[in-house]
Amino acid sequence: MKTLTKLGLAAAVIAAPSLGLAQEAAEAAADVTPPNSEIGFIFTTFMFLVAGFLVFWMAAGFAMLEAGLVRSKNVTMQLTKNVALFSLAAIFYYLIGYNLMYPGDGWSVEGMLGAFGPAVLEAVGLEGSEPDLTYASVGSDFFFQLMFCAATASIVSGALAERIKLWPFLIFTVILTSIIYPIQASWKWGGGFLDAMGFLDFAGSTVVHSVGGWAALSGALILGPRIGKYTKEGRTVPIPGSNLALATLGTFILWLGWFGFNGGSQLYMDTAGNVADISRIFSNTNAAAAGGAVAALILTQVLYKKPDLTMILNGALAGLVSITAEPLTPTLGVATLIGAVGGVIVVFAVPFLDKLKIDDVVGAIPVHLFAGIWGTIAVVITNGDANIGTQLYSILVVGIFTFVASGVIWFILKATVGIRVGEEEEINGLDMAELGMEAYPEFSKG
């Protein structure tokens, strides 16, 4: 309250010299009611832009997290993939993805397959266009939605790091962002058949995170583990990451970006109720991340006698993924617990995947797929409108579609151009083999 009073005083002081002008303006505007019919449109659009650039920043988070968790001989390649996949996602979501995901009334197959055609924005200055003043500008909506699509692709790159060829990976990214992601996203967010059934996924525990996870899982299975990751006797050989400071920075960047990811998914900032909801979402999102991190911290201490930072980072992210399907209705306490369960899932899922010899370099599958499934189920805990049967059915439908479609693409790529680098290239590192460039040239082995 103190701060508010001070601000009020400051505003009065600044306003004082122009008091006469302000009075005249106030008299002139006095008969305009409501004050401005565009105000909701303006605030919601502005909210989408801010939330959108927060989600954009998650691309940096993924890049740093992955750069930190791969070995130094593969860092340049990992960074190259991250900047390339984001840029390709931006182009192909514009060309194909956006209208496939949001066809409006233009479905090619009602509720199943959206419209084909590139995204088109409103004219400059809204000249000649009649925007939906109850929502937001197309430009802000496109910008915001594009970032989600790119995030999905980022999830895949981490799981397949250190052994996949650059170009086949980028071809997969193009297909994922232009076709696979938009089609399944249209089923829920485009108003398709899962939405009609009452499936609830607020910001995409399933639509974004599980989809990235399924695509990563099919890729990891077809690609195979890194050389030396599993011994003939079936033992797992740890391959520590090159820079845990970068991995931690990446996690915090993702954590920050998630406020836009979940908060922006409120989709409206035109009323006091909506603004309050957005602030509720921010707080719950943060609580879930904290819950996931603390759960992983305690659990690794108990299980392994020493906390494992990489697991704590994964735990925070799993907490974030877990709350993404329903960040609005939980209380702070329940949000913390939902996130904590995500953290627990990660700690058990990472060694579980290793037992199955599925090599996921950064833990993308436990974090995005397993915690994504949990988060989608957890909606029923606090949201009375959710139906467990519908949630499970939707998880299954989206999972099968994404896993099969991705698998087909990976198999085609494997059979035609090949998806894996040679043994020598893998051992020497992808940086020198595929790019001829090192991330840390001054720290060479001499």
Add this chain to the structure above:
Amino acid sequence: MKLIIATIKPFKLEEVREALTGIGVRGMMVTEIKGFGSQSGHTEIYRGAEYAVNFVPKIKLEIVVSAAMADQVVETITKTAQTGKIGDGKIFVLDVAQAVRVRTGETNEDAI
């Protein structure tokens, strides 16, 4: 002249250096090394997978002193580097045939 090679626990380096300069040692060579002795290795866990650390980090000291001083140096290192726990290190004493100070050309005892 004697060459004394000692492996010690890394956290003991400063204490050993102070004790040795205290008794008149005027130079030493220090290397960060890894190795194993009766302490052998130990296991660590990364992302739920156990792995063996076969080589333990140690500090290697190389000190050349006059034969008369060698026992005192060995005794000082033993006393200061000792924790009583496994992995305290080892000390070896070798004969040195010749020593030269590069700057002046002085030899043997004058050079150290």
